[in-house]
Amino acid sequence: MKKTLILILAIALMSSVFAYGDVSQVYRQGFVEGYLMEPLGETLKIESYEGNIYSLPLRLNTIYTIDAQYVNASNFIPGMEIYAEVHGRSVTLVEGYSTSSLGYIPPGSKIRTGRVAKIDNNVLVLKLATGNEETFFLTPATVTLKNGVNTSLSALYEGDKVKLYFDEVNANIVSRIHIEGDSIRINGLYKGKVGVVDGFANKITINDVQVLKNGSWSKSNSAALTIPYNGNVPLYIGGYNIPYDNLKYYKGKTMYIAMKDFFGSNQADRMIVQNQYESTYSDKIKDINWFTGEFELKNNRNIGFHDGTIVIKNDRIVDNFSLSSDSDVFVVADGRGLQSSADVIYVLNENVNNSNIGQHYIYAGRMDQIVEDRLWLKNFFLLEENDWQSFDDEKELFFDNDTDIYDLTNNKKLSLKEFYSGSYAVDEDSKYAKDNRLRDWHSYVYTDGDRISAIMVQKNMDSLLRQRVTNGVIAPGPNSIRQDRYAGWTIELTNARDWSSAKAQWMEKNANLNINLEKALIIKDGKQIQPYDLKAGDRIYLVRDDFYGKVLIVK
Known part of the structure; x- marks a missing residue:
């Protein structure tokens, strides 16, 4: 009897080592x-690093790799460390890793996944799923991929979800980085009343739904929304963490939700419950006290923040430490009187570069000389901190076979030879130039360092004093990108902001904005594109002269 009891106790202890995890969390x-845990068949049985066990269905076309080499499912051995990607409730990719000797791994087989917490030149701080942060280093040899396409490290944003690959076990130098696509982006900030909470399916219904649009709350197209949420992301009210099991007790309370697209449907990325009363502010942060967890706005208003504060920057969820004393922000504060804390901080800042990794610039000026691989701008202008800065000097810039060159006056794309052998830069004092009434042409230039990525040339110089810088999002709807019968290609922007040189901050527009692109240089991923290549939801950075766009960068 005693032996039987001991055996039962031993089995119970062994079975308690493992716990079957919530598979819906893996799907999300x-x-x-x-x-x-066992040979691959119709399912993948895996013990996660956290100790949870999952059984996931495999597809007929699931891809299998070991040490970055394509293999068959039969090559996977129980006990092997693996990484599995899941889409549509089934496994699409299984990656395995084998280590033949201590300290050595096949190149690219060590992996870290997480969100980018900070970018500082060649230093990348990654926030892991555990909540811990690790620091890694980037080099010119680091390969960067986004949506499977090779791109530049300058495409990185704070808040991006990435997968890092390494060539050595103990090294912190990234050999390859995969950037997740637009699924990481926040597509809307919503608020509404807490309704039905389904804790089993991790879904919540919110009523009286409103969406943040053009700096104020507007009624949503749907009076009520039922959306899935991630139960592993901390939930807060008044600065205090609350369990999701208690969410049903807050029925009728106001909740703020940062929404993202998840396979074509909305999903709550972050949520916070309002504690007292709402106030909103649109201003510049003057100072931040990290010790007390407060920031001061330019209007001298002090507002607290905490671990549950939702901070959105470049349409991505970021850490509080992404805030700075020059951040222009829209704040949804929760409190009463002089005592309030931020439930949501929406950072309005935008620039030509995504981070200090980028070295992209926008120039405007007269082309004084053009040779086979370079040109010189004379008395040029540089867009710096959202304002045109003038320089009484020459600027040497280089071009190559991959440079996009467009003649706006004659509406045609130029070959390299047509550009440097044409009359776009002449000796204005020469007899030939005077006899033929030739003068230097002017240009807008988008560069990567001193290399010209794209250039648009025109006979006459625009008045830069009339121009302003705007950022925003191309509005949803079939007519937000249209070829107008009279005006030509025109886009409609929502959540637009103009840079105010006088106030040195971004000023939100209270209505949608129409911009004509017939005479605009449009850049995406470092290349010139056409207006019909744009799509609803694109974030843009724009230099414009009132209704007319001049330079547009898709962010």
């Missing part, structure tokens, strides 16, 4: 990492 996350 899109991946799982850990140890293979």
Whole structure:
């Protein structure tokens, strides 16, 4: 009897080592990492690094790799460390890793996944799923991929979800970085009343739904929304963390939700419950006290923040430490009187570069000389901190076979030879130039360092004093990008902001904005594109002369 009792106790203890995890969490996350528990068949049985066990269905076309080499499912051995990607409730990719000797791994087989917490030149701070942060280093040899396409490290944003690959076990130098696509982006900030909470399916219904649009709350197209949420993301009210099991007790309370697209449907990325009363502010942060967890706005208003504050920057969820004393922000504060804390901070700042990794510039000026691989701008202008700065000097810039060159006056794309052999830069004092009434042409130039990525040339110089810088999002709807019968290609922007040189901050527009692109240089991923290549939801940075766009960068 005693032996039987001991045996039962031992079995119970062994079975308690493992726990079957909530598979819906894996479906929402899109991946799982850990140890293979049994040979692959119709399902993948994996013990995650956290100790949870998941059984996930495999597809007929699931891709299998070990040490970055394509293999068959039969090559996977129980106990092997694996990474599995999950889409549509089934496994699409299984990556395995084998280590033949201590300290050595096949190149690219060590992986870290997480959100970019900070970018500082060649230093990348990654926030892992555990909540811990690790620091890694980037080099010119680091390969950067986004949506499977090779791109530049300058495409990185704070808040991006990335997968880092390494060539050595103990090294912190990134050999390859995969940037997740637009699914990481916040597509709207909503508020509404807490309704039905389904804790089993991790879904919540919110009523009286409003969406933040053009700096104020507007009624949503749907009076009520039922959306899934991630139960592993902390939930807060009044600066205090609350369990999701208690969410049903807050029925009728106001909730703020940062929404993202998840396979074509809305999903709550972050949520916070309002504690007292709402106030909103649109201003510049003057100072931040990290010790007390407060910031002061330019209007001298002090507002607290905490771990549950939702901070959105470049349409991505970021850490509080992404805030700075020059951040222009829209704040949704929660409190009463002089005592309030921020439930939501929406950072309005935008620039030519995504981070200090980028070295992209916008120039305007007269082309004084053009040779086979370079040109010189004379008395040029540089867009710096959203304002045109003039320089009484020459600027040497280089071009190559991959440079996009467009003649706006004659509406045609130029070859390299047509550009440097044409009459776009002449000796204005020469007899030939005077006899033929030739003068130097003017240009808008988008560069990567001193290399010209794209250039648009025109006979006459625009008045730069009339121009302003605007950022925003191309509005949803079939007519937000249209070829008008009379005006030509025109886009409609929502959540637009103009840079005010006088106030040195971004000023929100209270209505949608129409911009004509018939005479605009449009850049995406470092290349010139056409207006019909744009799409609703694109974030843009724009130099414009009232209704007319001059230079547009898709962010």
